[in-house]
Amino acid sequence: MHIAVCIKQVPDTKNVRIDPDTHTLVRQGVESIINPFDLFAVEGALKIKDESGARVTVMTMGPPQAEEALREVLSRGVDEAVLLSDRAFAGSDTWATSMTLSAAIRKLGDVDLIFCGKQAIDGDTAQVGPELATLLDIPYATFVKKIEKLDDQNLKVTRQTDDGVEVWKLPTPALITVIKEMGEPRLPSLRHKMRAKKAQIPVWGIADLGLDANDVGLCGSFTQVVRVFSPPRRSDQILITGSIEEQVEQLFSYLKEAKVPGV
Amino acid sequence: MKAVVDVKKCTICGVCEGVCPFAAITVGESSVEISDECTLCGMCVDTCEFGAISLPEIGTGPGADLAEYNGIWVFAEWRAGAVHRVSHELLGAARRLADKKAVELSAILLGHQLDKGLATDLIMHGADIVYLVDHPQLGQFTNEAYADVLVDLIRRKRPEILLAGATSIGRSFIPRVAASLKTGLTADCTELDISEEGLLLQTRPAFGGNVMATIVCPHGRPQMATVRPKVMKPLKLSEHQGRVESVEITEGIFRNRVQVLEIIPEQDQTAKLTEADIIISGGRGLGRPENFAILEELARLMKGAVGASRGAVEEGWIAPSHQVGQTGRTVAPTLYMAVGLSGAIQHVVGMQGSKIIVAVNKDPHAPIFDVATYGVVADLFEFMPAFIRKVKQERE
């Protein structure tokens, strides 16, 4: 079985904010990390590899430095990596990203299963997985926490919904987006770290993927950002002091005033 | 692709450099450089009083004649035989937009053995038209069946705007709809409006909620957005009139690739985080797993859910399905009570959209107090039982 995992390098979002004086996105000192949901995806793929000897390829669309993220993933046991990088890809929305990834998956050729993280913690859209599956015309399931083999053609996936849990039959080739319960990401191993250091990672650009400038990047995107601003600060922050009894009374009356259900 | 500076008009005043949210403009001694960081957001264009900056034409759209697309559609979510309240919230928001644009508002209801009363309910929440699509294969949600039926409907009727709830159903299938139609989709919007040019302005949090972004889809149709539940206000328009239309599904629409084998509804109401209006959440400050019982008691009293920080989950005190935060669930209830929880940023990004945040912590320097509406510096083991007593007392 050949499994492809799509990952994204994202800014460590806890430090991303708008500078209150200049109203610009502060990028200084914000380091890049691998999107946490993608690490769960990598772990899910590696578990299948442990059990049944599948081959796992990781790919990412990003600037040249996204290569570090690929090596980091290789050091955990993934077999191959490919970097999709080209100036033309910059500014992609989820559609353009999915276009690019789908071209890469087609170029890889024999992919049976694609793992994606549920969402990226910078964009928070959770759209790329489903859009990619649609462009490849393969079935998909989202918010998967467990995946098992049902038979030679089908997988059994367990997914989390707002109301509980559902079990789906998914024929391969297929795509899944995964959540944290898919697995605690394993640490790198020394052998894999050494292999990752030496690994040759091909870089595929727009021509390698057979794409047109109008398909990708800002030009290929349907949505564009017209405004970026700081979320409104919470006004009226109140610190409730006093004895326990006083604090209880105060809080209760505030919540009652605010018509909080249940109070 | 980036903004272009007309050197003949540019006076090198430098104002544009200061307003670019992506730090893409560098104003030098004799020229203004725009780097590849430019995302064509247009802030500089608006700001330049000399009209020296302009945006290039965005790439070709799907070649659709935009004028053919009219009306606003809302996907009404049918779950467990009823219309989920997010549909009412969507109709409330969409009603305003439809009135602003003077167009029709339609609700699309997909399901099986649909009660006509459901359609009436949608009309009374603002829908001018309700399209009813009743089919056995829509009895149980699968992303393919729902998406392919909706795509087919959209191709036939051509709405200009489509809205859906950012629920687990919406987030699962709406991206397939957008990709199939080759149009843009914005996820999890918290604000919707119409621009001067008549475009849908889709505002949503990004970077975990640390930044807000407003997005448009100038060329793709329909303009699509999923909307965060519990943010928009439903409207009760009991006098409102509308019509119901049953829609036949096109032959061969169903791919029948995925199949639902089993549905296991969550029995523990306190685990239904995304549905809850009230969430009482606990962190490491609880000290031991047994102390979650205190939070469970209050949650049950208030018919809410119990949340947890990553720390509490990693200690094994409560199941991961209760985790709120960056790698857990994002919630936006009416009341979020953070008890014995320090409020590390990875947790806060998962709940800062809550309407009212109450923090109970004995450490006055805990970062949770920075986002709390009401902060209570107290020993949770004294405060919580007393608060529970008060709630019970007031019930009598």
Next chain:
Amino acid sequence: MNYFLTEEQQMIQELAAQVAREKIKPVRAQLDEQEEFPWEIMKILAQADLFGLYIPEAYGGMGGGIFENCLAIEQIAQVCIGVATTFAASGLGAYPILLYGSEEQKQRYLPEIASGKRLAAFGLTESGAGSDVAGIKTTAVRDGDHYVLNGTKQWITNGGEAEIYSVLALTDRSKGPRGASFFIVEKGDPGFSFGKKEKKLGIRASATRELVFQDCRLPKERLIGREGVGFINAMKTFDKSRPGIAALGVGLCQGALDIAVEYARKREQFGKPIITFQAIQHKLANMAIKTEASRALLYSVARHMDTDPPDSSKLAAMVKVFSGDAAMDVATDAVQVLGGYGYMQDYPVEKMMRDAKILQIYEGTNEIQRNIIGQELNKEYSRLKETFF
């Protein structure tokens, strides 16, 4: 300080540090309090390929040396030497097989130890034989194609948890120092059982138990090397393993120093951070000097030993003594710098102080080490032609 590590050596450090930081630090207090054996962490270290650093590639190891092993031990020790001892002691148990075992024995046992699948342990100490190693009484009597072992080993690290034991027993009491031999004993061998788990002052995550041999029958293939070379082999094994113990000390020094400096910078008294007071500065300075000196000595000795020098006893002893004493001093000073907070279990330094003591005791007490050094100096200088005054 730049110790000119190769890329691979840096990777070992990074990986071991990552395991320590992400997997050991969050649980060290609990492991200590509950006296819980760190099985989960051993599995993680195994998965990370850190168990067989010193074992040749032919036997499934990484083909590194003592130096590489010490780099890993040091990083783990920075967080908890209870866990690090468990890890290092498996190496001690493997060494007799690695150094003196037959090809069959190496093929049979080393790959499993290298992969962390089975832990090893070293069985020498007895109730009557601590520093006086020659005082052991456990016997191994030849009976046809078997050896029968009788006796009790005391205070064996990893006892009861490990599956492979290198045990020293008397094969011929009449031959005195030439009468002992090493045997490979496996958990489950008939007549081999364990005593109760000891309750200790420190390194409480490490399991310490008696090994009980009651007519324990071993196939003769379990003899390591020849009969009679046991004591010499044991001494040479210690030469190889002592730098590992020193690495425990260096790690602990660093861990304690880090906490002490951070605390001194944050804690304010009399309106200032206490690090601005000379008394604290001097303490921290001494701690830092001892830490770096231990490290520099360890790295030099470990590198030297990987060149297989004919004589390494003196250096092995020096590095063990120096870093063990340093660790005890630095940990005690760390508690002092943290003052009242240092005494409380809320802060990790009291555990480090309790843990550090063992470094001056096991694997040859520091008194014995000094004996060795003194004797070696005598031997060394007796061979010199030059005179100094």
